[in-house]
Amino acid sequence: MRMPARPALAACLAVASLASSFAPARAQEALDSFSQIATPTKGGKLTSFNPIVTGEATPVNLRDVSCEALLTKDGSPMQHGLTWRVFSPIPGADGKLPLLATSEGGSAAFQLVPGEYFVNVAFGRAGATKKLVVPDSGDVDKQVMVLDAGGIMLNAVSGSDVRIPPKELSFSVFAADVREDGERNLVVADVKPNSVVRLNAGTYHVVSDYGTVNAVIRADIQVEAGKLTRATIQHRAAKLTLKLVSEPGGEAIADTAWSILTSSGDTVSESVGAFPTLVLAEGSYIAVARNKNKIYQRDFAVKAGVNTDVEVLLDENANEEKAAAEDVVD
Secondary structure, three states, X not given: OOOOOOOOOOOOEEEEOOOOEOOHHHHHHXXXXXXXXXOOOOEOEEEEEOOOOOOOOOOOOOEEEEEEEEOOOOOOEOOOOEEEEEEOOOOOOOXXXXXXXXXXXXXXEEEEOOEEEEEEEEEOOEEEEEEEEEOOOOOOOOEEEXXXXXXXXXXXXXXXXXXXXXXXXXXXXXXXEEOOOOOEEEEEEEEXXXXXXXXXXXXXXXXXXXXXXXXXXEEEEEEOOXXXXXXXXXXXXXXXXXXXXXXXXXOOXXXXXXXXXXXXXOEEEEEEOOOOEEEEEOEEEEEEEEEOOEEEEEEEEEOOOOOEEEEEEOOHHHHHHHHHHHHHHO
């Protein structure tokens, strides 16, 4: 993951916690939106079943096991959006636990031979696992799993309120804890704006990329069980179009190679074209244009949310005068 070019670029969470609890009267309505399931399934649908091999042609003494999941311990059973998996506790030859059965939808029902199992339920990126013991006789308790899960819906603006086209924006969600090597575990990558990410409750580190150069903002966001949090991150960046022109406002000259440098001389972007467009973090830069073995350059500044053209003139003196005039205005 790219790091911002400037350490001074601090995370700015403009809106976080436009969240509301799932009140009992509106629980299903909120859950329908939260789980993003187009066609709710009221019950679990068994999608695969591989009984444990016991040496007999057909398993005997199958016991009915019912399972249901709650978002919070005081919530109602979830009706859709769940994936259930039943595993054998004995690793296979590959070292993994054999998957015995799966079910999708809401509550699930399995028929299992007596023995020990692991049951996992997933709701998006949220999940819970518990050990299950199926007795030879007597009642089999209903397996109730508490996911302790919520969700986040992410978006971002440039400056105070400039809308960013969704195709130019992406998010990655990381664990909050930093490993010994200084990195964080990636939870989910390439999250699109306004899409729901379902997660276990906790704090997550969100990285937002605007464009592909150096406009990167980071923020820690809290996910609460039973809640959908909408968060809007504020980018300190702007979109620019580069032009090599013979006069101010003139037509862009083709076959021009571009380099964008920081004020300290580090290269942050290179491109070729008459008018390439790129997104840069707020700060001071140098635009270098190469055309017909000649080099032209000018200093310019990027202001958050101010999308504009950056013109480099064939007249070097004019470039210096333009940069000086912009400094006076600032």
